[in-house]
Amino acid sequence: MDQAFKLLLVDDEPLALRRLRSFSLASRGFVVVGEAENGLQALEAIDRLRPDIVVTDIGMPVMDGLELLRRLQDKPAPPKVVLLTCYEDFAKAQSAIRYGAEDYLTKVLLSEEEFVKSLEKTAESLRKEMAGSERLLRLQLRELLLYPSEDNAASLKRAGFDAGQAAIAVIRTERPLPSGYAEQELFAEAAGEGRCLPVQMSACVWCLVFRSAPHVRDGEFYGRYQAQCARIGSRLRKEQPAGGFVAAASGICYRTEDLPSAYRCAWERSEAGFYEEQGEWIEGDPGRSWVPYPAESFRRLLADIGSAAAAGDGEEAAGLLRQWMAAVSEAYRPEPGQARQMALELADRLDGFAKASPDEAGPAPGLTERLRRKANEALHAKALLEEAGALADLLARRYPGGSMRKEIKEALRLIARQYADIELGEAARRVNLSPSWFAALFRNETGRSFHDYVQQYRLDQARKLLETTDLKVYEIAQRVGIPNSRYFSRLFLEHAGAPPLDYRKRASGST
Structure with missing residues (x-):
């Protein structure tokens, strides 16, 4: 059965109250929560008991039923009112309806069936109003919680929310x-x-x-x-x-x-x-505060993972991914938003396995899609880190070790960290090779010249900056190491198939 409707009975005649109480109301979904002898007592009882329906006599001392009805109209979310009288009085019936009475009954020959029928009609009206009122309350509550203001709080109170x-x-x-x-x-x-x-x-x-x-x-x-x-x-x-x-x-x-x-x-x-x-x-406040993951440490980690992906070295990438997992769960306690964003950026870098090994079954974007999905939906670090661990295991199995020479692996790490200002001669010096020998090895191991690889890497980074920042085109060009913005725009058009600003609009879903 639905929740019972609460009744307040108001009459100065004890016999009349006793007769109403004798009706079988509980089995019909109504419960009497209180009684009053006049309208003044009823007002106090209404504030205290919050009845859904008030059944009141019209003629009473101190305050009659019509005055009670008038007073109730000034209250927020007043109860429904059914008026009783000892005789037919057309003028009073008109007044009762004008002031919002739900029904008007003569109690001299009032039967239980007639009384319950009136209550059921009133309850149905109440249900409809409550449904509409509840929808309004929910909308206004949502508005207040999302956009706190005195006006929104006042609107909620006017709608009957206390x-x-x-x-x-x-x-x-x-x-x-x-x-x-x-x-x-x-x-x-x-x-x-x-x-x-x-x-x-x-x-x-x-x-x-x-x-x-x-x-x-x-x-x-x-x-x-x-x-x-x-x-x-x-x-x-x-x-x-x-x-x-x-x-x-x-x-x-x-x-x-x-x-x-x-x-x-x-x-x-x-x-x-x-x-x-x-x-x-x-239920309680957290015992520990957030400890952010250091930005520079994560930048280096991303660069190393990117170079491992470019080299097709799944074991190294897996080790770096596990290093991040341990740092999040043990050394630091980044805010959930930072942890999720880091996972998304790691997935982006790990997509490099598709470029390193395009002929492998199950391309890397498929490997990283689960991590992306979990990063977007995970409510617990444990679930996010478990997904990252599963990806690390898969990378280590599918791309074991890689066959790339260690000098070129180191050069790829260097590019990932210093792509904006790296030159071939500096890279060769850092890996202890002559520039000519380094250039030949690099092309042999990666399938591209050093210049083409670095330029591709810079344009990939520019694409990400266009997608995730509001930097101007010339600022992005300078940041990725192509300071001539017109030359940068031409290269980007060839790389992405659209000018930088058009690419940004497309990436953001704008038309």
Whole structure:
């Protein structure tokens, strides 16, 4: 059965109240949560009990039913009102309808069937309004959480949202939850209690806004909140409807204006879950702060992996990849965004195996695609590093050692590190060969002249800078070692099939 609708009965006649209580309401989805003898008492009870429907007599001392009805219209999200009277009074019936009464009944000959029918009609109207109101609340909550402002908080309050005691849980999944699964199954129990509002923030991010019932102490509310989170987490771990997930909970807040801070708290805790076991609810603040991976160290690592890929040396590339894995898991603790970005850049460099060994079965882009996908979706370092480890094993098996001479391997490392200003004579000197012998060996080992290889490498780097930065064309030309921007643009057109700016627009999806 759906959640029961709460009734408040208001009448100054004890016999009338007793008769209404005698009707079989519970089995029809209605529960009496309180009684009042007049409109003034009813107003106090409404604030305290939050009934869905108020059944009130019209004629009462202190404050009659019509005045109560008028007062309720000034409240945000007022309850529905069914008016009772001892006699037919067309003028009062008109007033009742004008002030928003849902129904008007004469109680002299009122039968249980007639009363329940009126309540069911009122409940149906309430359901429709609640559905529309809930959709509006979700939209306004999402707006407030993403774009905090006093205006957005005020709009939410006008829509009937009162935070009271509130807390927020953030659930992030690797893939979108199946259509309908989240609200109809996963969050149904929590939402069914009427104090939890699921809000979808993006395809793979859900925010659960929990609110306390009136007069519930902090400890009791937090206990219920934790219990609901635990049940949701248990189901996600058991069913795994969207791969891995991370979930985190905020502390309690007491004002609608504080909800964005609670959301940020839960989000930051979910980020800290990157280094925790999969499927754990993160409730406290992280015990350790982020330790970034040094930029210069990573730049050198990328250069070395790029040269290993160019040399077709899978064992060396695998060793360097494992070196990065150990640094992330042991020496440092980079923010999740940095760890994911590093994995994407490593995958780009490892694509060089396709160029080094174009005839091998299973080209390198296929090898690195899983790492890219995991970098984009991974919520835990363990899952990302496991994928990197699997790629390292595969590279070592598929491209063992490589047959390239060590002098040329070293030259490729040198190019990867100093491509913007490297010259043939300097490279030959660094590997202890004469320029002429080095040039011949380089062409023999790589299939290209030193000049062509360096130029290709510079243009590849320029392509990446166009895709990932807002640098001007002349700045990119200087950075990659081709300072004449007109000459650079001509070379780039031959390399990429489009001028630099057109390539950037195409890469960004612009027209």
